[in-house]
Structure formats: structure tokens, C-alpha cells
Amino acid sequence: MENFASYIIAQINSPEVNLTGAVFKLLLAMVLGVLVGMERKRKGQIAGVRTFALISMGSCMAMLLSIYVPQVYLGLKNGDPGRIAAQVITGIGFLGAGAMIHMKGSVRGLTTAAGIWMTATIGMAVGVGMYLCSIIATAMILIILAAFQIYESRARIGQENRMVKITVEGVIDDITPYREILNAHSVHLSTYYINYDYAQNRTELNMAVLAPSHRNYLPMFNALRTIRPTLSLTLTATA
Numbered sequence: 001m002e003n004f005a006s007y008i009i010a011q012i013n014s015p016e017v018n019l020t021g022a023v024f025k026l027l028l029a030m031v032l033g034v035l036v037g038m039e040r041k042r043k044g045q046i047a048g049v050r051t052f053a054l055i056s057m058g059s060c061m062a063m064l065l066s067i068y069v070p071q072v073y074l075g076l077k078n079g080d081p082g083r084i085a086a087q088v089i090t091g092i093g094f095l096g097a098g099a100m101i102h103m104k105g106s107v108r109g110l111t112t113a114a115g116i117w118m119t120a121t122i123g124m125a126v127g128v129g130m131y132l133c134s135i136i137a138t139a140m141i142l143i144i145l146a147a148f149q150i151y152e153s154r155a156r157i158g159q160e161n162r163m164v165k166i167t168v169e170g171v172i173d174d175i176t177p178y179r180e181i182l183n184a185h186s187v188h189l190s191t192y193y194i195n196y197d198y199a200q201n202r203t204e205l206n207m208a209v210l211a212p213s214h215r216n217y218l219p220m221f222n223a224l225r226t227i228r229p230t231l232s233l234t235l236t237a238t239a
Contacts, residue, residue, distance in 0.1 A: 017068040029060035029126040032138040036119050039145050056123035062088045063127025092120040163236045164207045168228040172203040177227045185220040187211040
């Protein structure tokens with residue numbers, strides 16, 4: 001049994017690609033990807049457990065393939081093992097772009113996109129046998145995504161992008177009253193979009209705003225709805 005355990009450990013730590021080591025690396029990459037994906041899914045992001053697990057495993061497989069090709073084919077002994085892996089960094093950008101949502105002048109999902117990129121590099125690190133470094137990097141990602149958010153929430157630091165959508169009766173021809181109320185509550189109006197519905201005699205005003213984190217918006221909403229007869233008022237996150 002001891003000899004068998006030593007054999008497995010030797011296969012796992014071998015610099016050459018073998019079945020035992022490859023399976024272990026893929027499993028480890030999957031577990032690390034799942035951990036990051038669970039945290040993102042808990043935050044309601046579109047990229048979750050399956051996405052991050054596949055990204056990590058795919059990057060690991062690409063790294064194994066990069067090592068395996070010059071290892072097996074004698075004519076490629078002088079090949080570059082990092083050539084295939086280098087394309088992972090470029091290709092993963094498309095997935096990161098897909099994780100970002102463009103919402104009327106604002107972008108949501110930058111953190112998830114960065115997490116996708118980092119998870120891909122972790123999978124590549126597992127593929128070359130940097131097990132401890134990969135585990136530590138995963139732990140650091142979870143600390144950044146979870147612990148730092150708790151700190152920011154308690155310290156009430158930073159600013160956040162929000163979209164304020166107001167539907168009112170009649171046609172709005174001047175947003176100055178709305179801008180003044182936003183300024184009074186220390187909320188900066190970045191840009192706005194207006195949709196007129198003449199058939200229903202309604203106006204939909206969409207305002208992209210920047211406000212201090214953890215702002216209590218209720219007093220501001222009460223003030224906004226007094227300007228005109230208000231049919232609806234919603235607040236959504238944009239970052």
C-alpha cells in the first residue's frame with residue numbers, strides 16, 4: 001500500500017504528462033473553479049459554478065496539451081510548451097466580455113469577468129503542477145470577493161453606480177427639478193435617457209447615477225415623486 005501511494009504521488013508530481021497526474025490536475029482545477037463559481041453564483045451573477053469549473057478545467061487541459069505535444073512527438077522536442085496555453089489568455093477574454101452586461105451606458109459584471117480570467121490562470125497553474133500556489137490563489141480570490149465586500153459594507157466606503165427609473169404622467173421637458181433633488185442628496189447624475197409615450201401620455205426617465213455606497217435612497221425617492229404624478233419608481237444596480 002505504501003509503495004502504491006508513493007507511486008501515485010510520484011505520478012502526480014511528475015513533470016511529464018501521465019494519466020494519473022492529468023486526472024488529478026483536472027479534478028483539482030474543477031474543485032478550485034467550483035469554489036470561485038459558488039461565490040459568484042451566491043451574488044446572483046450569470047457565470048456560476050458550472051461556468052467557472054469548465055473554465056478552470058479547460059485551461060488546465062490546454063496546459064496539459066501544451067506539455068504533452070512536445071513530450072510525445074519527437075520532432076517537436078524543441079517546441080514551445082507555452083504556445084497553446086498562451087492562446088487561453090486571449091480566448092478567455094471573449095468569455096469575460098460575455099459576462100459583462102451593457103445597461104444603457106453602464107457596465108455590470110467587471111468583477112465576474114476578472115474572476116473568469118483569474119480562474120483560467122489558476123487552471124493553467126494546476127496544469128503545470130503548481131498545486132499549492134493554485135490553492136493559495138483561489139483562497140485569495142475568495143477573500144477578495146467575500147471578505148473585502150464585508151469590509152466595504154461595514155466601513156461604508158466607495159461609490160456605486162445605480163439606475164433610477166421613473167415613470168410619470170405627462171411629458172417631461174425639463175429635468176432640472178430632478179437634478180436638484182439628486183444633488184441635495186449627494187447623488188451625481190452621470191447621464192439620463194428619456195422615453196416618451198405620447199399614446200399613454202407618459203414619460204419614462206432613466207437616470208444613471210453615482211452615489212456613496214450603502215446610501216438610503218428612500219428620502220430621495222419621496223422627494224422625487226413629489227415633482228410630478230409618479231406611476232412607478234425603481235432602482236437597479238449597474239455595476
